[in-house]
Amino acid sequence: MKDTITGKTKLLGLLGHPVEHSLSPVMHNKGFQNLNLDFIYLCFDIKEESLNEAVQGLKAIGVRGFNVTMPHKKTIIQYLDGMSKEAELIGAVNTVVNDAGKLYGHNTDGKGYVRALVEEGISVKDKTIVMFGAGGASRSISVELALAGAKEIVIINRTVHKAVEICNMLNRNIPTCKTQAKELNDENTREAIERADILINNTSLGMHPYEDQCIIKDENLLRADLIVSDLIYEPSKTALLKMAEKKGCKIINGLGMLVWQGALAFELWTGKKMPIDEIKQKLLKERMHL
Ligand code: ATR
Numbered sequence: 001m002k003d004t005i006t007g008k009t010k011l012l013g014l015l016g017h018p019v020e021h022s023l024s025p026v027m028h029n030k031g032f033q034n035l036n037l038d039f040i041y042l043c044f045d046i047k048e049e050s051l052n053e054a055v056q057g058l059k060a061i062g063v064r065g066f067n068v069t070m071p072h073k074k075t076i077i078q079y080l081d082g083m084s085k086e087a088e089l090i091g092a093v094n095t096v097v098n099d100a101g102k103l104y105g106h107n108t109d110g111k112g113y114v115r116a117l118v119e120e121g122i123s124v125k126d127k128t129i130v131m132f133g134a135g136g137a138s139r140s141i142s143v144e145l146a147l148a149g150a151k152e153i154v155i156i157n158r159t160v161h162k163a164v165e166i167c168n169m170l171n172r173n174i175p176t177c178k179t180q181a182k183e184l185n186d187e188n189t190r191e192a193i194e195r196a197d198i199l200i201n202n203t204s205l206g207m208h209p210y211e212d213q214c215i216i217k218d219e220n221l222l223r224a225d226l227i228v229s230d231l232i233y234e235p236s237k238t239a240l241l242k243m244a245e246k247k248g249c250k251i252i253n254g255l256g257m258l259v260w261q262g263a264l265a266f267e268l269w270t271g272k273k274m275p276i277d278e279i280k281q282k283l284l285k286e287r288m289h290l
Helices: 024-035 048-060 075-079 085-090 109-119 136-147 160-173 186-195 239-246 255-270 276-286
Strands: 010-016 039-045 065-068 095-099 102-106 128-132 152-157 178-183 198-201 227-230 250-252
Touching: 010 024, 010 048, 024 039, 024 255, 024 276, 048 075, 065 255, 075 102, 085 102, 085 109, 085 136, 095 255, 102 255, 109 136, 109 255, 128 136, 128 186, 136 152, 136 160, 152 160, 152 186, 160 178, 178 186, 227 239, 239 250, 255 276
Parallel strands: 010 039, 010 065, 128 152, 128 198, 152 178, 198 227, 227 250
Antiparallel strands: 065 095, 095 102
16 A cells, blocks of 8 residues: 555455455565555454445455455355466466456465465475365365475375375376375374374364364374474464473464465456565564564
């Protein structure tokens, strides 16, 4: 956002329900301000039954694009003119670009996650990864990990059929990556962690206000050479990350993914790189408890 909103200022925004706690406006508007870009980013609380009207309205007023969050990441697809290959595989869209009246869907969630790992000096190439949870986050992250050359992905979930579904999709489309789907129990957890280089928690266990919950029950399953990553960024150190830190593991929380999924969307809309370090500082200031 420039100092003044003018007749030329372009609109971007977030469609979701609820949206009032989103950090995306803070992130994007800070980026526009830093780079003196003539955009403004707002949140729109859109219920499921109003999505079509909202999308047609945004198209009619000629927005540059928008983000999409729960509960619209899948249902948005029917209103789009095209999609990236990754978004198609993931079956969900979080970023839409309006190119001369045509709406194109992208998914920057998984790509943002892999990018955040790269920034930490971690390559996923030839790595064995164990992932807990089989919701939307696991789906988008697993596609990008497989595309980035992961050797094997083991998905462990309470509802095993959801893990099987993701693995089948990966096997069909990215056969270079081996997969295994397992039900969440002590034995499967132990076996998978033993062979893993990277552990990722994509479940909601440990998220504020349930900070005492943890997907791993026995800290002795963790070794110092295991990288432990939690998608949760609030609290900044979940019970899982505290346990992993105590065991000497490298730990990574969800802040990097949050920022990088935004940065990739920012670049799709503006063609410019988001100033990552300033944005991280701004987010940390906004949420002192992050
Ligand atoms: P997201 O889109 O962020 O991935 P989601 O689709 O709601 O969110 O997925 C949440 C994941 O956390 C699911 O894999 C869920 O397991 P189920 O598929 O069995 O529901 C997992 N999860 C949530 N609460 C859990 C709990 N108490 N124990 C184990 N897994 C849990």
